[in-house]
Amino acid sequence: MLIGVPKEIKPDEYRVALTPAGAEMLSQDGHNVVMERGAGLGSGFTDDFYAEAGVGLLDTAEEVWAQADMIMKVKEPIHQELPHMRDGQVILTYFHFAADESLTRACLEAGVVAIAYETVKLPNGELPLLTPMSEVAGRMAVQEGAKYLEKPQGGLGVLLGGVPGVLPGKVLILGGGVVGTNAAKMAAGLGSRVHIMDINLERLRYLDDVMPANVQVLFSTRYAIRKQVQDADLIIGAVLIPGAKAPRLINREDLALMRPGTVIVDVAVDQGGCVETIRPTTHQDPVYLVDEVMHYGVANMPGGVPRTSTLALTNSTLPYALALAEKGWEQACLLDSALKAGVNMVHGQVTCQGVADAFGMECHDVNDLLMGSAQV
Numbered sequence: 001m002l003i004g005v006p007k008e009i010k011p012d013e014y015r016v017a018l019t020p021a022g023a024e025m026l027s028q029d030g031h032n033v034v035m036e037r038g039a040g041l042g043s044g045f046t047d048d049f050y051a052e053a054g055v056g057l058l059d060t061a062e063e064v065w066a067q068a069d070m071i072m073k074v075k076e077p078i079h080q081e082l083p084h085m086r087d088g089q090v091i092l093t094y095f096h097f098a099a100d101e102s103l104t105r106a107c108l109e110a111g112v113v114a115i116a117y118e119t120v121k122l123p124n125g126e127l128p129l130l131t132p133m134s135e136v137a138g139r140m141a142v143q144e145g146a147k148y149l150e151k152p153q154g155g156l157g158v159l160l161g162g163v164p165g166v167l168p169g170k171v172l173i174l175g176g177g178v179v180g181t182n183a184a185k186m187a188a189g190l191g192s193r194v195h196i197m198d199i200n201l202e203r204l205r206y207l208d209d210v211m212p213a214n215v216q217v218l219f220s221t222r223y224a225i226r227k228q229v230q231d232a233d234l235i236i237g238a239v240l241i242p243g244a245k246a247p248r249l250i251n252r253e254d255l256a257l258m259r260p261g262t263v264i265v266d267v268a269v270d271q272g273g274c275v276e277t278i279r280p281t282t283h284q285d286p287v288y289l290v291d292e293v294m295h296y297g298v299a300n301m302p303g304g305v306p307r308t309s310t311l312a313l314t315n316s317t318l319p320y321a322l323a324l325a326e327k328g329w330e331q332a333c334l335l336d337s338a339l340k341a342g343v344n345m346v347h348g349q350v351t352c353q354g355v356a357d358a359f360g361m362e363c364h365d366v367n368d369l370l371m372g373s374a375q376v
């Protein structure tokens, strides 16, 4: 199969869909990989690395799209890219169709086979291609929070780890899933006092078993949150209700309970946030004050550390890319239910219930579309 990787062109996006190591594995499996020149530079991978890995380098994105049977990307195609798509071309990327009707209609019209990283789902419910980005965001939340707690940045002037004779800072984490657990590990490693709140008692029991002694777990209620925010130095929003807007856990009037200079990093901002006063911000302009409380609302945190994020993403996507390249999308999906769940549309037909519901479209059973391949 011929696999194409264009350079990401969405503003502030420095990740790339394939590392040189990933490209080498695809080449060694007998596939051809073509990439747009400079596609890896934002993540620190020069064209020479890719050339050594057997990649054919092309001058324009247009050539990559025109040649490839399967396109690998990071972000959804944006308007300059839409005319390049063609019928039957497999596109593997984060699409988030339900949030973008015009993208959905453009991809349906083009007739592509759209496999969305965010809906690839293991039988146990895990989303293996979202997990690495949640891991990055959770770990980064503490790093960013620690920075904005510094006085010159507008924060409380608290060192999260404290020093001998001075209490460490308190980090309150709302949600003990992937983001929350990774944030807790980092905060605990710095020596802070960490409190994780969740509504899932099983999860709290698990975290209580595995976390170090400076991490405490608490059942999440509005009452308990109002108490906890009063002496928290850093508050991290890390909740998720799958398929829904993030639940509102901190209201505007709660800010008055906090000390001036308290920092809130609401990682859940991409789902609307769990803090009433949060709004999406960018890496260029990440923070703002409301009632003297610092708010950090960057909606694409992993984009700030593209080298780590690219490596983490490729580690997770590569097994799926190898299967798709080797078997073709129909056979690969027949053999792997997780990958099948990633198929959002095929030849102009929506195959993902969430996308169909978002725009009142008919949802076709992907199994029916795969039937023809079952005998192969």
Ligand SMILES: NC(=O)c1ccc[n+]([C@@H]2O[C@H](COP(=O)([O-])OP(=O)(O)OC[C@H]3O[C@@H](n4cnc5c(N)ncnc54)[C@H](O)[C@@H]3O)[C@@H](O)[C@H]2O)c1
Pocket (backbone or CB within 6 Å): 131, 133, 134, 137, 174, 175, 176, 177, 178, 179, 180, 197, 198, 199, 200, 203, 220, 238, 239, 240, 241, 246, 247, 249, 266, 267, 268, 269, 270, 271, 298, 299, 300, 301, 302
């Ligand atoms: N900003 C970014 O760059 C970025 C990057 C990655 C993930 N995210 C977002 O981070 C959020 C968390 O992602 P995740 O992968 O950790 O999800 P997850 O499903 O692994 O964990 C979410 C946790 O929230 C808990 N929860 C739900 N309601 C709660 C409540 N009322 N109080 C306390 N806990 C509650 C759940 O029980 C679960 O344990 C999501 O909104 C995700 O989209 C943002």
